[in-house]
Amino acid sequence: MKALVIGSGGREHALVWKLHQEGYEVFCAPGNGGICQDATCYEAKSVDELLQLALKEKIDLTVVGPEAYLAQGVVDVFESHGLKIFGPNRKASQLECSKVYAKLLMDECGIPTARFRLFDDPVQAEKYVERCEFPIVIKADGLAQGKGSYVVMSREEAFNVIDSLMRKKIFGESGERIVVEEFLRGKEMSMMVLTDGKTYVPMMSAMDYKKIYDGDRGPNTGGMGSIAPAPHYSENLWRSVREEILDKLFPALEKRNVIYKGVLYLGLMITQDGPKVLEFNCRFGDPETQSILLLLESDLLEMLQAVVEGELERRKILWSKEKAVCVVLVSGGYPESYKTGFEIFGLNKVKDAIVFHAGTKKVDGKIVTSGGRVLNVCAKADTYAKARRRVYEEIEKIHFENMYYRKDIGLFIS
Structure with a gap:
C-alpha cells in the first residue's frame, strides 16, 4: 500500500509518522526537514502537480493536510481521475472556508453557537460595535491560517481589528466579510469526528492552546500546544454534541446536496448551557493531531480507507488510555x-x-x-x-x- 500525505507541517509529519510506523510506503508533498526521514518527499505543490505525482507513483490513498488544498478542490480533481483521497470536496469544505456560511447554516438548523452579526461594510461594522458590551469576538470570513479570530476587549481595539481586516486586508479577500459575535465563557475543547457520509465516529478529544504567551495571553497563533484527551470530556458531553450538533448538521448539509466525507473538526466551548460551536474545520487539527495520534492503537490507513469507501460502520477504533x-x-x-x-x-x-x-x-x-x-x-x-x-x-x-x-x-x- 502506498499513501501520499499533502502538506508540510507538524500535523502532516504526525500523519506520515503513524503511517510509516504501520509499515506503509509513504510519500509526502512538499514535506519538510523531518518528514523526509519518514517518507519520500516531492516538491509538488499545485493541485495539478500533486495529481501527476499520485498517478505516477500509483498512490492507493491520498490524505489532505492543509485546508487551502481543500478550498482549491483537490478532492474533486483527484476523484474525477478515479483516485482515492481522504477529505471533503470543495463544496463541503465551505464549512471551514467561510465563517459566514457556517454561522448561517448553524442558525438555520438550530445548532448552539454564539449570537452573531455579519458585515461586509466596515462603517456599518464600526457603528454596530460602538453599541456592544465587551469583550466580543471578531472573525474574518475566510481562511487565515488560524489567526483570523480576535477576542476584543474595547471599542478602540474593535475599530483597529475591523480596519486591519476590512480596509488594510491583512488576510486579503478573507477579510472582505466579518463575523461579530458574543464572547462565550466556559472551557474550550477540540473534537474530531470521522464520517463517510453515512456514519460518524468520534476520535479522541483534545485541548489546544492558541495564545502565544503563558496564561493564554497575547495574540492568537496556529497553536502553541495540545493535550489529549481533553480533561473535561465525558460520554454525556459526547451525547450532547451528537444530538445538538451533528444530528442537525449532517441532515442540513444533505438538504443542500452536500455529502460530507472526511474528518470534521469541532472547536467547542463547553458553557453552563452545554457545548456551543466556536468553529468548524474540515481537516485534522494542528497541533491536536500530534497528541491524538500518539494514542491511536488502530491502523490509521485502514480507518481513512473506511471513510473513503463508505465502510466506517464496520470499523472499531481503539485508543490508548494514556x-x-x-x-x-x-x-x-x-x-x-x-x-x-x-x-x-x-x-x-x-x-x-x-x-x-x-x-x-x-x-x-x-x-x-x-x-x-x-x-x-x-x-x-x-x-x-x-x-x-x-x-x-x-x-x-x-x-x-x-x-x-x-x-x-x-x-x-x-
Missing part, C-alpha cells in the same frame, strides 16, 4: 515577524519524546528553521503530569536561535 502532551517550539517574534534559517541543535539527543517537524528544511545536511512554528515535542504517559515532564525535559536538549515556547502546556491538569 495521556499525551504536545509543546510547539516557535521562532522568536511569531506570530508576527520572525527570522528563519537558524540551525537546530540537539535533535539527536531526544530519546524520551517524539519530535514532529513543522517549519524546518534540510540545508547542506543540517536541519534549519523555515517557519514560525518549527517543532512539536510530544510524549505520552499514564498521567498528564508525567507526559508533560517528559516533554519539557526533552525540550531542554533542543536549541535554535530565538527559540520560544510556552511553559504552561498541560499545567494544573492532574
